[in-house]
Amino acid sequence: MSIHKEVYKRITVKTLTDMKSKNEKISMLTAYDYTMAQIVDGSGIDVILVGDSASNVMAGHETTLPITLDQMIYHASSVIRGVNRSLVVVDLPFGTYQSDSKEALRSAIRIMKESGAHSVKLEGGKEIKDSIKRIINAGIPVMGHLGLTPQSIYKFGTYTVRAKEEAEAAKLIQDAKMLEKVGCFAIVLEKIPAKLAATISKTLSIPVIGIGAGSEVDGQVLVLHDMLGMTKQFNPRFLRRYLSLYDDMSKAISQYSKDVKTKNFPNKEEQY
Ligand code: KIV
Numbered sequence: 001m002s003i004h005k006e007v008y009k010r011i012t013v014k015t016l017t018d019m020k021s022k023n024e025k026i027s028m029l030t031a032y033d034y035t036m037a038q039i040v041d042g043s044g045i046d047v048i049l050v051g052d053s054a055s056n057v058m059a060g061h062e063t064t065l066p067i068t069l070d071q072m073i074y075h076a077s078s079v080i081r082g083v084n085r086s087l088v089v090v091d092l093p094f095g096t097y098q099s100d101s102k103e104a105l106r107s108a109i110r111i112m113k114e115s116g117a118h119s120v121k122l123e124g125g126k127e128i129k130d131s132i133k134r135i136i137n138a139g140i141p142v143m144g145h146l147g148l149t150p151q152s153i154y155k156f157g158t159y160t161v162r163a164k165e166e167a168e169a170a171k172l173i174q175d176a177k178m179l180e181k182v183g184c185f186a187i188v189l190e191k192i193p194a195k196l197a198a199t200i201s202k203t204l205s206i207p208v209i210g211i212g213a214g215s216e217v218d219g220q221v222l223v224l225h226d227m228l229g230m231t232k233q234f235n236p237r238f239l240r241r242y243l244s245l246y247d248d249m250s251k252a253i254s255q256y257s258k259d260v261k262t263k264n265f266p267n268k269e270e271q272y
Helices: 013-021 034-042 069-081 101-115 126-137 150-156 166-182 194-203 245-261
Strands: 026-030 047-050 087-091 119-121 142-147 186-190 208-211 219-222
Touching (some): 013 026, 013 087, 047 069, 047 219, 069 087, 101 119, 101 126, 126 142, 126 166, 142 166, 166 186
Parallel strands (some): 026 219, 047 087, 119 142, 208 219
């Protein structure tokens, strides 16, 4: 059976809705810099997320909480310079949208204006409804994020699967419906039972992108450095590693060091 795949020139929020209605899966990966963004975009990924996971992956923090708005704008503007086709979504970092909706809008506007990004992502449900509405009213597309929301890690206490209990699952469904109603163009569901994610995906007409949420959703997202095997410490069940770059890069770097020390590099052809 051949897989029909349309060739989209530039991905917009409308493209994603069209893809869902045609039952075409959406691919999404993170990127935080120009070089990686060029590779990801050129490889045909539909959506690039400039995630606040940059706080972990790029800066080495334990959580996503420390990354600042200025730092997210720096990452996002680097990514934008490497992108021709993908839709670029940028996380509003912790502390830049929770206190009131005006602050949320100011933060979203800074991201759009200073980085050239195409949309923003916010974590949470009804608690941030006013902020999401205000941002969308200003013409900025918003992606929601429910389930495991890493900016609330100190409230949860652990990174385990969310919404296993009925009450939390019911709230999650309510929040997902609300996000669609206020105008989010898509939502991310992180680390929730596959059955619950499938129900939400069927209930909503906007695309649902999963990470650790099973296969019955409209698309998948992973952290680029994790799926390339550049990180070693993070081993959740949902992560598929497509390469072992940590080991391959270590080998190459050790070989270079050896070549320098043994005067094997540079050779005659590698000099002027
Ligand atoms: O910051 C991030 O990388 C994310 C994904 C895990 C969805 O929010």
